[in-house]
Amino acid sequence: MDDQKSPPHGSVRRIETPPRSKGCAVTTYLVTLRDRETQTVVGYYDGAWTTDRRRALTLGRREAAEAQAARLRDRCPRNADVITVEEMAAAD
Secondary structure: OOOOOOOOOOOOOOOOOOOOOOOOEEEEEEEEEEOOOOOOEEEEEOOOEEOOHHHOOOEOOHHHHHHHHHHHHHHOHHHHHHEEEEEEEEEO
């Protein structure tokens, strides 16, 4: 047997990420559902549709958000013109 100790079964390893420089903004993207007449946002995608912006699925790449929006448009062609991708800039 090996004398090296392995982490216990089911343990979680922390993944270290390099710190971001001060003043760096992070851009995230949300898939939204807009009202047909007023064009205001009435829903956010989080695996289903929600009206709570805090529960919205945030995606780090526009390509991923556009791909998700395209899948939703295919599933619901009636609402395809009101499903959009919104860019959200958040400071660290």
